[in-house]
Amino acid sequence: MTGAAEIDALRQRVGARPLPRHVAVIMDGNGRWAEARGLPRVEGHRAGAAAVRAVTEEARRIGLPALTLYAFSMQNWQRPKEEVEALMLLLAEFLAAERETMLRNGIRFNVIGDVARLPAALQATIREVTAATAKGERLTLTLALSYGGREELVHAARAAAALKGTALDAEDLEAGLWTAGLPELDLLVRTSGEHRISNFLLWQAAYAEILFTDTHWPDFGERELLAAIEDFQGRERRYGLTSAQLAERGRPE
Numbered sequence: 001m002t003g004a005a006e007i008d009a010l011r012q013r014v015g016a017r018p019l020p021r022h023v024a025v026i027m028d029g030n031g032r033w034a035e036a037r038g039l040p041r042v043e044g045h046r047a048g049a050a051a052v053r054a055v056t057e058e059a060r061r062i063g064l065p066a067l068t069l070y071a072f073s074m075q076n077w078q079r080p081k082e083e084v085e086a087l088m089l090l091l092a093e094f095l096a097a098e099r100e101t102m103l104r105n106g107i108r109f110n111v112i113g114d115v116a117r118l119p120a121a122l123q124a125t126i127r128e129v130t131a132a133t134a135k136g137e138r139l140t141l142t143l144a145l146s147y148g149g150r151e152e153l154v155h156a157a158r159a160a161a162a163l164k165g166t167a168l169d170a171e172d173l174e175a176g177l178w179t180a181g182l183p184e185l186d187l188l189v190r191t192s193g194e195h196r197i198s199n200f201l202l203w204q205a206a207y208a209e210i211l212f213t214d215t216h217w218p219d220f221g222e223r224e225l226l227a228a229i230e231d232f233q234g235r236e237r238r239y240g241l242t243s244a245q246l247a248e249r250g251r252p253e
Contacts, residue, residue: 029216032044034047060105109136149203
């Protein structure tokens with residue numbers, strides 16, 4: 001079976017079963033991918049941008065409602081200045097290049113994180129692309145930029161406390177999250193062989209299925225996304241119940 005035929009077969013299997021409502025990916029390994037090839041780290045980030053295009057297109061093709069990609073964390077501001085500046089430039093280039101594709105394919109663009117810390121020109125581009133794609137209904141593509149899960153929880157708690165004082169409940173806190181309005185997170189993927197979630201979607205991942213893969217992000221494409229979703233589709237999600245209880249709930253009256 002050729003590579004294309006293999007992907008088509010995988011796509012058909014995935015399409016025959018319920019899709020996750022929301023998939024998030026910690027896009028890790030760009031730098032190590034480049035270093036293994038004797039390239040500057042920025043070339044790994046450039047290759048990572050190509051992977052974003054491929055994965056986003058596949059997500060739209062199969063009808064995934066929401067895809068969230070961890071592009072730049074709060075802690076990434078501590079990286080060398082030259083690398084951070086190169087990343088910011090790549091992000092701006094990516095948005096400018098993909099704007100028309102997102103419009104044509106019905107993709108709604110969204111950003112979560114402390115956007116105020118980003119360069120002013122990048123903020124302006126984000127606002128423009130977000131507004132232009134606001135009516136997209138086929139896929140919500142969210143980039144987590146200057147994002148931290150703990151920081152998000154502090155932001156949400158402060159917002160909720162300002163409205164309700166100390167009488168808070170889970171719904172109040174959830175309404176103040178940067179992800180408010182997105183579907184519940186069903187699947188969280190981390191690339192590059194690391195087995196941690198690195199301060200990403202801490203609240204949202206409470207009942208998400210988690211998959212770790214050794215593949216570096218630049219090598220993560222259509223096949224890898226489909227394989228992750230197929231793995232998810234084969235899992236039993238109990239939410240604190242037993243398998244017997246789930247089976248009982250699934251029986252017809």
